[in-house]
Amino acid sequence: MKSIAIMGASGHCKVVADIALLNGYDDIVFIDKNPEIDMLGEYPVADEDTDLDYYLQHHYDFVVGIGDGKIRRKVQEHLEEMGADIVTLIHPAATVAYDVTIGEGTVIMAGAVINPGTAIGKGCIINTSASVDHDNVIGDYVHVSVGSHTAGTVKVGDNCWLGIGSIVSNNIDLCEDVFLCAGTVVVKNIEKPGKYAGVPARFVPF
Numbered sequence: 310m311k312s313i314a315i316m317g318a319s320g321h322c323k324v325v326a327d328i329a330l331l332n333g334y335d336d337i338v339f340i341d342k343n344p345e346i347d348m349l350g351e352y353p354v355a356d357e358d359t360d361l362d363y364y365l366q367h368h369y370d371f372v373v374g375i376g377d378g379k380i381r382r383k384v385q386e387h388l389e390e391m392g393a394d395i396v397t398l399i400h401p402a403a404t405v406a407y408d409v410t411i412g413e414g415t416v417i418m419a420g421a422v423i424n425p426g427t428a429i430g431k432g433c434i435i436n437t438s439a440s441v442d443h444d445n446v447i448g449d450y451v452h453v454s455v456g457s458h459t460a461g462t463v464k465v466g467d468n469c470w471l472g473i474g475s476i477v478s479n480n481i482d483l484c485e486d487v488f489l490c491a492g493t494v495v496v497k498n499i500e501k502p503g504k505y506a507g508v509p510a511r512f513v514p515f
């Protein structure tokens with residue numbers, strides 16, 4: 310029996326559970342705060358307040374299935390404090406080069422490609438069909454959304470969210486806490502946290 314607890318009970322969690330299943334986990338539970346449902350798909354949903362200790366004591370593996378980066382960080386840091394065994398999940402249809410390093414709690418989804426020389430931090434999501442090219446340094450709790458691409462030698466600071474279909478050109482640095490709106494194309498370094506949109510990317514107030 311291979312057991313995993315996935316924190317959260319959202320649609321994103323269902324995708325994480327599918328990856329867990331493909332990685333040989335046959336005992337899967339979701340854990341949510343004040344859950345309104347007992348089951349998500351075919352897996353049970355437990356209550357974080359009353360049930361988390363049980364799964365910690367029974368040495369389940371853990372991963373956080375929460376899209377919001379701030380909450381994902383908070384929940385993973387709590388699990389770390391509790392001494393949980395936090396795992397990395399890689400979809401078998403993702404392509405990860407031999408020397409890529411990946412932090413704990415990171416989930417790599419189907420069709421993602423990560424090329425040689427790249428380091429991915431902890432608690433990241435490299436989402437469906439995203440690509441991270443060679444020699445990138447991706448910080449902690451970064452989300453590279455569905456179909457987003459970073460070219461060679463890109464640095465992405467902690468907590469950044471590269472929205473769906475966004476592109477970061479080669480040799481670009483993004484500082485921490487940058488949100489790229491859907492379809493943004495970054496061609497110059499970004500040194501100020503905040504929201505950016507358009508082609509080429511511009512800081513936006515909305």
Ligand SMILES: CC(C)(COP(=O)(O)OP(=O)(O)OC[C@H]1O[C@@H](n2cnc3c(N)ncnc32)[C@H](O)[C@@H]1OP(=O)(O)O)[C@@H](O)C(=O)NCCC(=O)NCCS
Pocket residue numbers: 436454455471472473489490491492493506507515
């Ligand atoms: C940026 C975003 C969060 C804005 O959502 P919102 O707060 O609901 O804002 P609105 O849709 O009301 O748009 C506000 C303005 O920004 C513009 N805008 C919204 N998204 C934009 C984008 N991606 N690029 C450029 N402009 C954008 C809108 O046209 C609108 O402009 P207007 O005031 O001139 O009409 C959203 O469009 C987005 O990009 N989300 C990313 C979703 C994503 O990546 N999910 C991950 C899936 S894996």
